[in-house]
Amino acid sequence: MKIIELIFMALRTVVANPMRTMLTMLGVIIGVGSVVTLVALGNGTSQQIAKQYEDLGTNLLVVSANGSGRGTSLDYDELMKFEGFPEFSTIAPTVTQANTNLKYDRTQASYSLIGTNDRYMEITKSTIAKGRFLSEVDLEFRNNVVVLGSEVAKKFFGLLDPVGEELNVNGVVFTVIGVLNAKGSNLTGTSVDSTVIVPLETARRAFKLGFIRTTYIEAPTKEDIYKAQETMTSYLTYKFKSTTAFTLTNQDELLTAKTAATSTLTNQLVAVACISLLVGGIGIMNIMMVTVSERTREIGIRKSIGAKRRNILFQFLVEATVISGLGGLIGLLVGIGFALAWPHFSPSQTTSISLDISVYAFIFSVLVGIVFGLYPANKASRLRPIDALRFD
Structure with a gap:
C-alpha cells in the first residue's frame, strides 16, 4: 500500500x-x-x-570610584588628559543627586540631577530637541544653566518652549538652555528623560555634591575599549594603590x-x-x-x-x-x-x-x-x- x-x-x-x-x-x-x-x-x-547597549554604545567604559573620601575620588583634569590617548575618544565625568527638588511657577516635583561636561550628550547618544546642550563656556564660568530631560520638560512646561525660562533647582535659580529628545530607560532602569543636567562644577558648588565618583569613557571602536580598560586600570591602580578602590564596567562584556x-x-x-x-x-x-x-x-x-x-x-x-x-x-x-x-x-x-x-x-x-x-x-x-x- x-x-x-x-x-x-x-x-x-x-x-x-x-x-x-x-x-x-x-x-x-x-x-x-x-x-x-x-x-x-x-x-x-x-x-x-x-x-x-547599541544605543548606549558597546565601546563604552564606566569607571566607578569606591569609598567616600578624597583619597578615592577621581580628578577631572587628570581624567580629561586621557582624551589625548588614541584608545580614548570621549570622557564625561559626572556627579549625581537623586530626588532633586524642582519648582516652576506652581508646579513642584523631584527628579535626578547630573553634573557633567559637554561630552555627556555624545556619550549617552542623546539628541537635542530644543535649544542647546552644555558648552565649554558653561563649564569654565560655572554658569547656572540646565538641560532638561523630555519628561521633566513635559511635567513643568507641557507643550511650551522652556528655553530661556528660569527653573528653581533645590533653591537655586537656573536658566533652561535646552531639552533632550525622549530616549527611554537604559539597562540599569534609569532614564535620561527624567533627569536635569547642569555643568559639573556648578553642581559641585551649588549642591555640595563632593567628589567625582563616576566617569563615562568612550573608545573610538569596540576593539579599543579593552586597551582603554587596561590603560585606565593601570592608572587607577597607581593612583589609589589598590585594585579594590575602583570598578570598571565594560559594556561589551556586559552585553x-x-x-x-x-x-x-x-x-x-x-x-x-x-x-x-x-x-x-x-x-x-x-x-x-x-x-x-x-x-x-x-x-x-x-x-x-x-x-x-x-x-x-x-x-x-x-x-x-x-x-x-x-x-x-x-x-x-x-x-x-x-x-x-x-x-x-x-x-x-x-x-x-x-x-x-x-x-x-x-x-x-x-x-x-x-x-x-x-x-x-x-x-x-x-x-x-x-x-x-x-x-x-
Whole structure:
C-alpha cells in the first residue's frame, strides 16, 4: 500500500473521532506552541538588550570610584588628559543627586540631577530637541544653566518652549538652555528623560555634591575599549594603590554576559516545554493501543486476505505520525499566534519568531509520533490472524 493511501486512511480515522484525536494531540500542541512562543520571547529579549547597549554604545567604559573620601575620588583634569590617548575618544565625568527638588511657577516635583561636561550628550547618544546642550563656556564660568530631560520638560512646561525660562533647582535659580529628545530607560532602569543636567562644577558648588565618583569613557571602536580598560586600570591602580578602590564596567562584556544569560534561560524553558511533547507522545501511544484493540478484527481480516506484517505496521505507524504531525502543525500556528499577539498585551516586550526553531519543533513532534507509535504498530503487526478474528 502506498504511503499516500496510508496517510488518507489515517486522516479518515482522525476525522471519524475528532474529539478523541484533539485530546490526544493536546500535549503535542502545547509542547510545540510553548517552544515557538518561548524562543520568540527569548529572541525578542536578546534583541532588546542588544539594542539598548547599541544605543548606549558597546565601546563604552564606566569607571566607578569606591569609598567616600578624597583619597578615592577621581580628578577631572587628570581624567580629561586621557582624551589625548588614541584608545580614548570621549570622557564625561559626572556627579549625581537623586530626588532633586524642582519648582516652576506652581508646579513642584523631584527628579535626578547630573553634573557633567559637554561630552555627556555624545556619550549617552542623546539628541537635542530644543535649544542647546552644555558648552565649554558653561563649564569654565560655572554658569547656572540646565538641560532638561523630555519628561521633566513635559511635567513643568507641557507643550511650551522652556528655553530661556528660569527653573528653581533645590533653591537655586537656573536658566533652561535646552531639552533632550525622549530616549527611554537604559539597562540599569534609569532614564535620561527624567533627569536635569547642569555643568559639573556648578553642581559641585551649588549642591555640595563632593567628589567625582563616576566617569563615562568612550573608545573610538569596540576593539579599543579593552586597551582603554587596561590603560585606565593601570592608572587607577597607581593612583589609589589598590585594585579594590575602583570598578570598571565594560559594556561589551556586559552585553555578552546578558545575552548568554538570556539564551541559557530560554534554552532551559524550551527544555521544560519539550517535556510536554514527550507527554503528548505518551498520550499518542496510549490512544494507539486503544485503537489497536478496537480494530483487532479489522487487522485479522486484512491479514487473512494477504496483508503482510509490514503493511499493518506502516498503517498504524503512519496513523500515529499523522496525529502527532497535525498536533505539531496546530501547535506551530498557536505558538506563532501567541508570539505575534504578545507585544499587543505587553508593549514593553518584543518577540522575534525563529523559523529554524519552529521547523525543528515541528520535526520533533513528527519524530515523537514515530517513536511512540512504534510499539502499538508493532503490536498490531504481530497479531495472528486466527486470534484477531476470534477477538470480540
